[in-house]
Structure formats: C-alpha cells, structure tokens
Amino acid sequence: MAVLTICNxxxxxxxxxxxxxxxxxxxxxxxxxxxxxxxxxxAPPETILDAYADEVEKLKAAGGYVTAxxxxxAPETPGLDAMLAKFDKEHWHDEDEVRFVxxxxxxxxxxxxxxxxxxxxxxxxxIRVPRGTLHWFKLCGERRIRAIRLFQDKSGWTxxxxxxxxxxxxxxxxxxxxxxxxx
Numbered sequence: 745m746a747v748l749t750i751c752n753x754x755x756x757x758x759x760x761x762x763x764x765x766x767x768x769x770x771x772x773x774x775x776x777x778x779x780x781x782x783x784x785x786x787a788p789p790e791t792i793l794d795a796y797a798d799e800v801e802k803l804k805a806a807g808g809y810v811t812a813x814x815x816x817x818a819p820e821t822p823g824l825d826a827m828l829a830k831f832d833k834e835h836w837h838d839e840d841e842v843r844f845v846x847x848x849x850x851x852x853x854x855x856x857x858x859x860x861x862x863x864x865x866x867x868x869x870x871i872r873v874p875r876g877t878l879h880w881f882k883l884c885g886e887r888r889i890r891a892i893r894l895f896q897d898k899s900g901w902t903x904x905x906x907x908x909x910x911x912x913x914x915x916x917x918x919x920x921x922x923x924x925x926x927x
Contacts, residue, residue, distance in 0.1 A: 773872035789814035809894040835903035848888035884918035
C-alpha cells in the first residue's frame with residue numbers, strides 16, 4: 745500500500761482513498777489492483793502481461809497507450825546504478841509515466857509548483873504521472889521493483905532534465921520522515 749508524504753506540511757497519508765483524492769488534485773492518478781495469487785513471484789513478463797491483460801487493455805484504451813512491458817530490476821541487475829541515475833534527478837517526459845507495481849517498492853517525488861510530494865509505491869499500486877509533470881524516482885532500500893509500464897509511443901520516453909537541483913534536498917529513503925527535506 746502506498747504511503748504519501750506532503751513534505752512541506754510534514755503530513756503523511758496511508759488511507760487509499762485519501763491518497764487517491766490528494767494525488768487527484770495534482771492531476772496524478774492512483775489506484776490499487778489486487779495482486780494476490782495472480783502470478784508467481786518469478787513469472788516471466790509474458791505471464792504477468794497475460795494475467796493483467798484486461799486491466800492493461802482498459803488503460804491502453806483510456807490513455808492512448810500503444811504498448812506495455814514489464815521492468816524487473818534488482819540489486820544484481822547489471823548497470824543498475826547507471827540506469828537509476830537517469831531518473832533520480834528532477835525531470836519530465838513527453839508522455840505519461842504509468843507504472844503498476846508487481847513486486848518491490850520505489851519512491852516518486854512530484855514537484856507541483858514548488859510543493860513536493862513523495863509517494864512510495866509497493867505491490868498493487870498503480871500510478872500515472874501525466875506528461876510534463878516534474879518528478880524524480882528512486883528505489884527503496886531493497887533496490888527491487890517489478891512493474892508493468894505503459895507507453896504512448898513505441899519507442900518509450902526520454903527524461904527531460906531541469907536545472908533546479910531540488911531533488912538534492914530530499915533523502916532517497918522510503919517511509920515517512922526521511923522523505924522530508926534535508927537540513
């Protein structure tokens with residue numbers, strides 16, 4: 745279940761409806777999908793996409809997404825640090841960033857007009873960060889995430905970085921107060 749931290753208010757939300765409603769005010773979609781016994785822990789990507797085919801097709805139709813895949817990263821993933829370095833600085837994309845987490849966890853920070861919100865996503869969480877939204881992403885402590893991703897362009901998306909460096913002021917740690925600005 746997601747944990748949402750409104751950093752400048754030192755306020756944390758853990759109720760699904762409150763999280764969905766708050767993120768909705770920022771234009772971000774949040775949902776919970778059931779994951780219990782849907783796929784085995786080590787299932788191949790094709791099995792995962794088949795298990796969630798109905799939900800993925802609905803998202804494709806609603807958002808104009810043309811392709812879906814499964815990303816699976818773990819501490820032993822070759823080049824993990826370089827891969828993560830692409831996304832841990834404030835950036836935006838030309839298309840939506842859609843993730844449904846199957847396993848593991850990660851932390852999105854959203855910069856909404858100077859208000860910073862941290863949302864930790866875990867298994868069962870679906871998040872859609874709209875195109876043009878300033879954000880950055882870090883893995884949580886276990887450095888593991890497996891997620892279905894959807895794309896509006898078959899070539900995927902490229903991060904467009906800002907020069908704000910605001911991401912440097914937020915600790916890359918999940919769960920509550922460590923998401924607060926560093927002193």
